[in-house]
Amino acid sequence: MATRVRFKNLAEAERLAKRKLPRAVWLAIKAGNEQGWTLRENLRAYDELGFSPTIFDRPTSFDLTTTILGVDIDFPVVVSPVGAQAIHPDGEAGMARAAARAGTAMGLSSWAADGVEEVVRANPKTFFQLYWVGTRDQIEARVEAARAAGAAALIVTLDWSHTPRRDWGVPPAPPSRLDLRTMLELAPEALSRPVWFSGYLRRGRIPELKVPNLFGPGGRVPYFGEAWAEFEATPPPTWADVKWLRELWGGPFMVKGVNTIRDAKLCVDLGADAISLSNHGGNNIDGSPSPLRYLPDVLDAVGDQLDIMIDGGVRRGSDVVKALALGAKAVFAGRACLYGLAVAGEDGGHAALTILKNGIRETMFGIGRSSVHDLGRHDLMVLNRDFFVPPAG
Template sequence: MGKKVPFSNLAEAEKLAKKRLPKAVWLAFKAGNEQGWTLDENIRAYSDLGFSPTVFDRPSRGKIDTKTKILGVDIDFPVIVSPVGAQAIHPDAEVAAARAAKRMGTAIGLSSYASSSIKDVTAANDNSFFQLYWVGTRDRIEARVEEARRSGAKALIVTLDWSFTPRRDWGVPPAPPMKMDLKTMMELAPHALSRPQWFSRYLKRGRIPELKVPNLFITPGDVPSFGTAWEEFVNTPTPTWEDVKWLRELWGGPFMIKGISTIKDAKLAVDMGADAISVSNHGGNNIDGTPSPIRFLPSIVDAVGSDIDVMVDGGIRRGSDVVKAMALGAKAVFIGRAYLYGLAVSGEDGVHKVLEIMRDGIEETMFGIGRDSIHDLSMDDLIILNRDFLVTPAR
């Protein structure tokens, strides 16, 4: 490990990932919903926030405190690898990301729709959280929860913000293929062969890219396809507050609800005993036209921040973005596409480099604004460049 990677910032990593991945794979994970307004807004919102650097009150270099604790886990800096499903970016997938996160002293969230099993990921990083979608019957959900418990997951994350709106208006695949039959493989073959380096990574491991989701087994030991799991998902009734409360009690340990965008939902999460929430719009893949979570963050923190840990995700591309989120009240952040760029380019070392860039950016920004601890950050450290930046959720 520790090999030199061919990028030094996230913009370079993104360009290289686009160049190295088959077009269908790139578009599937890069795109947002419908016209992509929210996808772009997630990034754009951070440009409405600025800093006022100091020259006299700077902390000592190397003495900046970035450590924090989330969901019962101590991490060296407030950036966690987000759960991201249906990966066909690198054959080592989430296991590579888990190892990189461990090297950097942070945690990883593993998606129900991941390519790697929770057992393999917890073996690579003991600070792993399992992210659960409400899929199937309570008996099947309970079996998956117990597998996560047996595997050593430190926390359970339930994601509730997927709204079954996978339309994309600009020539982008609506979702990964539902099944990898002969017809589908023939259609995708030119894409795979156009990126021989990407394809050869799989061949060297004696397999071809496929979309299997081991964490959404229908019976223990079964490894369904993405399409089979997706079909079960869309035919499962939407969970009620009582269902999620049952899940919280079943798990019994640290518990997060991901996908919060309203004060009402945040308060309901507190009422059911959740330990944390993540303000999120599913990376621009929920309802297009939704403002960036960072705009909602301050009002949600004001409403529940004294009762629950509040995280945020969506649009974070550099360490200074993390500092902005922390100044607005976040306890930590998730990154998704940012680490996937690194994974696509250089596997584990690429993810490690992305996390290193994030950490260094946090420390450089903290030095510039004269703060020696992330726990001292507040809105006083920011300049709001757009007076309409702050958005209070409608309910």
């Protein structure tokens, strides 16, 4: 029996998710870095763009379809590769099924609680996201596992700077092992939301806090804390490392975390098929502007050589239309999908995606556009004359 979804918009889903989740879990998915300036900026940037609605010759049919990384999707929203979606027993596999039902692709994080094989079975349109963790041999083994599972594309994320500081405090880090002492330490958080915790008990699936896609030598699956320690100890990749990774994969390839024209041009040079402009959802360097502000300049510099996606702050279908009008091929939606997943699992994730899809169609009706491919800067009104921020390089 399908779960009854109790929200009709994503703001309501956010409120319900906050009530349902333990405080530490909520802060882990909601909060940004340091003072949260960039987290708020990602939302503010969309609020500083408007539309000019039309009343004549409104469309009666809509084409929302597009192609990204060689995969056809029904509308230009892809589930962002957000880690640790074990906020609900359905996890990443449930979110992947939700995306498949909605007709779109699933981004699967290296830090996921579900393995790539299970997620690809749930949704063949899965893009596997990779961090540079460990040795080249370890990274190659993970790439080959994604290939063997049937992942449709590879995303490498390069913008994380290991600065998880928050003015309001940082939630407890996931453990390096799950022994009796650790379980006793985590118990108060779990028991603070008995309905949430009982959902896991009914499924017989207590979160182990392991990361199967970051397996080590011999296939050993580490706990989150162990993998994090290895991540911090791994030297950041060079351009040559990413070039090697691109050649190793050989298929559709995206670099995520681009913020400058220089880096975008370097991605073209290494043969990337797509880039995603991102400030890591406000969780990287606080003070970074929304990618929406410099999307047009990056598009003008490299947009005829690869596809450009964007993420950060997408909460409504109208936000998606704004990003597309400025030149994005599609957007990643992260927190919006997590809120739905937290409230109602797979059904909640599907509801969140459906709300975004309907919002795109409704906005396009209002501005008189029948196809996402017809959207352009002429469809927007800039409400703040200082909106655009030239990127470096």
